[in-house]
Amino acid sequence: MKKGILLVNLGSPDSPNPKDVKTYLGEFLMDERVIDVPLWARNLLVKGIILNTRPKASAKAYQKIWWEEGSPLIVLSERLQAKVQRQVDFPVALAMRYGSMTIREGLQELVDKGVEDVLLIPLYPQYAMATTETILVLAEEIRQAYFPKLNITDLKPFYNNPDYIKVLANSIAKHLEGKDYEHLLFSYHGVPERHIRKSDITKSHCNPKPSGDCQCCKTPSPAHEFCYKHQCVEVTRLVGEKLNMEEGTYSTSFQSRLGFDPWLRPYTDRTIERFGKEGMKKMAIVTPAFVSDCLETLEEIAMEGEEIFHEVGGKDFTTIPCLNDSDEWVALLAKWINEWATAEMAPV
Incomplete structure (x- = not known):
């Protein structure tokens, strides 16, 4: 054929x-x-x-x-x-x-x-x-x-494919080369928490937490095959390991929520705001839920995110492009x- x-x-x-x-x-x-x-x-x-x-x-x-x-x-x-x-x-x-x-x-x-x-x-x-x-x-x-x-x-x-992780890590390293930053934030597109529960094929494993620290994401389960949050957390973990990043210098957040239902947390905009209020002056951000730059990366993150950071005292806001072409x-x-x-x- x-x-x-x-x-x-x-x-x-x-x-x-x-x-x-x-x-x-x-x-x-x-x-x-x-x-x-x-x-x-x-x-x-x-x-x-x-x-x-x-x-x-x-x-x-x-x-x-x-x-x-x-x-x-x-x-x-x-x-x-x-x-x-x-x-x-x-x-x-x-x-x-x-x-x-x-x-x-x-x-x-x-x-x-x-x-x-x-x-x-x-x-x-x-x-x-x-x-x-x-x-x-x-x-x-x-x-x-x-x-x-x-x-x-x-x-x-392909979130945990070693070759993909290598390509993503290399792209991040390339765009951060020579940059001075205190924290790298991995921002993923958000989904309502109920989507995680609906996708749970075990109907008993996934339990998103308001703090964002979901132990179910770290506990092996067949549910992970369809668990968006676990797969996002894994990308962050695997890239952090690939780049030999120190614990506490990188983290995960979720952007683009809509409506009033609880979405995956922590929220990106509030995380950026918190960083600035806590005295952080230089941060970088990458958006690995997207392979192509779009409204959510170019406007919501690179423009609105930077504006939030500057409003609360931050100075340098580095946006890492998607893999694109x-x-x-x-x-x-x-x-x-x-x-x-x-x-x-x-x-x-």
Whole structure:
């Protein structure tokens, strides 16, 4: 069977215009794996409240980070796709979970090239309902409806893959070289605490704590295969070990919460504020839940986060870019693709 690759990232509005932002937010927030409440409640919350208040503010945020070429996340993902394509012998397509670059279109592009066997790569290191799971569920629905003869295999979360940890650690070390900082904060996209409990296949292991110090994350369990928080904590731990960082000089936090339900803690904005109030003058921050820089990294962290730090007395705020289309990251993706293809082609 002819093989092909589909890279899938989150997505973006077509423009920073409030109308386009509203359309994008509507699709994103109406996903039952993003806001996991009954449909009537989701309709009331999203269509009755959020879409009448949030698009203008979000549009202003997008306008701050929008590039001449377009949305940074889209542009960076396209650069990644192009570089990966040059290193593998299989067609590589790009799609987004939300927005106009749909998964159906990505699969159609591959099918039109004669592809029968697809490696779907969700561009998220960790597993979560609102990222990996929603991509895989939608891809399977599309396959059944439009491409029933297509075979799709997905790349599993790679948060603890030694090669990924090496690439991430090298990227962090490169961007911190020559920098003087007191603390490195690993900021991950937040999710509601209930998502962690819902993803717990044991139904008894995961128990997020308000302090953020969840012992269940450190206790081996089958639940960790789908536990977003455990996987985030592991990335921090493994990178800290790889870089020989001293205990207390790095930590984990979670950003981008929405609504009033408890989300994973500690919260990034409050952590940054606390650091400054405690007298910290120089900090660095990295966002390993994302492989491509986007609104959450370029505006929420690099702009709002720095502003918070300066307001409470901090001075130097170093933001480390995502892996984006770095050569090491491209080479690693190409390696995984070639390993998949080789295994698939090997005699049974």
